[in-house]
Structures are given as C-alpha cells and as structure tokens.
Amino acid sequence: MKKEDALASYLINLGEEVFRLLLAKGAKKEDAEDIIQNTFYKVYLLLDDLTERNLRPWFFRVSLNEYIDLKRKKEQQNIYLSEEIYSKLQQIDCDMNTILNNDEIFYLLKDVKTEYKEIFFLKYYYDFSYEEIATILDIQIDSVKQKLYRARKSIHSKIGGKR
Structure with missing residues (x-):
C-alpha cells in the first residue's frame, strides 16, 4: 500500500x-x-x-x-x-446519553459531569493517552488524571463498590 x-x-x-x-x-x-x-x-x-x-x-x-x-x-x-x-x-x-444508553458503562456514566464523561470516553473509548487528552481539551495532564479518577469513582459508587 x-x-x-x-x-x-x-x-x-x-x-x-x-x-x-x-x-x-x-x-x-x-x-x-x-x-x-x-x-x-x-x-x-x-x-x-x-x-x-x-x-x-x-x-x-x-x-x-x-x-x-x-x-x-x-x-x-x-x-x-x-x-x-x-x-x-x-x-x-x-445528546450523548440518549445515543449511548444501550451499553452498561454509558448508563453508569449518564449522571456523571459532562467534563468527566468526555475524558472517560477519550481515554477508554478512543484510547488517547493522558497527554493527548490534555492537548485535545487544552487542560493540564494532572487535571485529566483527576477528572478521570472522579469519573471512575462515580462509576464505582454506582455499582456498589463491587469489582
């Protein structure tokens, strides 16, 4: 090719x-x-x-x-x-919730702040690195990590702390 x-x-x-x-x-x-x-x-x-x-x-x-x-x-x-x-x-x-509510993870994210949800999708759905997400959203890498942590924490609390 x-x-x-x-x-x-x-x-x-x-x-x-x-x-x-x-x-x-x-x-x-x-x-x-x-x-x-x-x-x-x-x-x-x-x-x-x-x-x-x-x-x-x-x-x-x-x-x-x-x-x-x-x-x-x-x-x-x-x-x-x-x-x-x-x-x-x-x-x-x-909106995103309406389109993507068929999948369990999207359902779990429906009440999560939009900024956390975007970072979650960029990281786990689109497979961007922390640096790439920071570039895309024009924020600090530490902010990306913090918001991603909060998104995961929110999901974790919805499933009752079970893994």
Whole structure:
C-alpha cells in the first residue's frame, strides 16, 4: 500500500471517529459533516507541519473547537421561544446519553459531569493517552488524571463498590 493511500485511509477513519463523537456531543448530522470537511481542509493546508504523533489529537481538537464555535454562534442568535416550545426542543435534542444508553458503562456514566464523561470516553473509548487528552481539551495532564479518577469513582459508587 502506498504511503498516500495509507494516509488517506487513516484520515477517513479518523474523520468517521470524530464524526461519531460530534454526533454524541449533540451536533446535527449536517453540522458534523461540515466540521469534518473543514477539518480535512485544514489538514490539507497544514499537512507538512503535522506529524504522525500529533495528527490525531490535533484533528480532534480542531473539530471540537469548531463545534464549540458553532454552538456559541447558534446560542448568540436572538430567537425568543415560549417556555413550552423551549422545553419540547430540549427533550428532542439528541445528546450523548440518549445515543449511548444501550451499553452498561454509558448508563453508569449518564449522571456523571459532562467534563468527566468526555475524558472517560477519550481515554477508554478512543484510547488517547493522558497527554493527548490534555492537548485535545487544552487542560493540564494532572487535571485529566483527576477528572478521570472522579469519573471512575462515580462509576464505582454506582455499582456498589463491587469489582
């Protein structure tokens, strides 16, 4: 397999992985597709500056930042809704718990703070190192370890301390 083919295959798999994460975070399918496409474009522009080691965390970070920017932009639109309509929209909104509640671990994480849940998924579902998670979330490595510990502790308490 050519080096270019291997890179293309890797990027496609990475894009699909980040796409699923964006959907799990509540992004609309179309928004997630746009974010992934924009991130691919940025990869193309910066390909010479990216290394094998930093490509994956960089791709996640850029995609998540773009999603956050999109959410902020949508929140800043001045649309006034009645409380009744707003509450119905909140119930329809698809979030991580709704998508992933079929698996026991996701059920155990449903009441865990979002920041702990994200770190838990990045570590155990996406298999990132502490350093990569710190880079993706732009926080200290010690914070990653602390939040991951708290997520595990929360799960442990829900199962009654049994291993």
